[in-house]
Amino acid sequence: MAIGVFDSGVGGLSIHRALVERFPTADLVYLADQAHTPYGRLPGERIVDLTRQGCQRLFDAGADLVVLGCNTASAIALRRLQQTWLPQLRRQRDRPTNILGIIVPTIEAATGLPWTQEPERPPEKAEALETLGVFCTPQTAASRVYEIEIDKRRGDLAVFVEPCPELAQLIEGGASADILCAAILSHADNLTRRVGRPPDRFILGCTHYELAGDLFRAVLPDGAALIHQPGATADALERYLASHPEYDIGSRGLRRFLTTGQPGPQKGLVEAFWGGPMVFEAV
């Protein structure tokens, strides 16, 4: 069996690469829903439907465990699918079956607290706040998941979210470094204006942005700390697998890359990030 990784497009490869490094002998299948990318401005119900279809394709391709390598799907669709679809799917498949998201591990990394350690009452607000800037898609921003969940856990951490409506599509389309830098700079300036100074730490809260991670690091203030979502996701999956031995993640080091869009070689930015040629198969 295999681990499936799902995203609207190539962004989830940032999560996938971290899982390949962490579980080198596991079998991994990636699905990019490039026929419908980007998700970040689609209506919520459409994101739920597309995420369900993508997960089904990955289960059909041999995955038992699917990681949503997409903040937008994790914020908008994951809870719905876990509550309304997974119970019946488990009965049909009659084998261990689950879908995990990437926002919980990221919030654990940002707060330094395990998810299950949610205090009974929100913590008192501290006077000297550390600031955290989150770049993400409009739908992830609209869900307010980062503000709500971090606020419940840490009274000394103030979250400022910056929706970046055009950025995932630019990265998906292989835009030049100049165009990407200009877009990143304008979003970083927006955050700085709202906070009154550059935030102390940042989350790249859309997996596409990690593919342009070097450009973010060049644009953000020197020494700004970035919370590494792919690493946090790999850590969380390692803990999950240790406590769920019923999942067999395979041992052949199989790698498959599927797309609902145009099969074939991927654009320069993707290959540069992956460190070699990358060819997607039609699903």
Ligand code: DGL
């Ligand atoms: N990479 C995705 C995310 O993390 C989706 C971006 C999009 O399709 O708009 O949100």
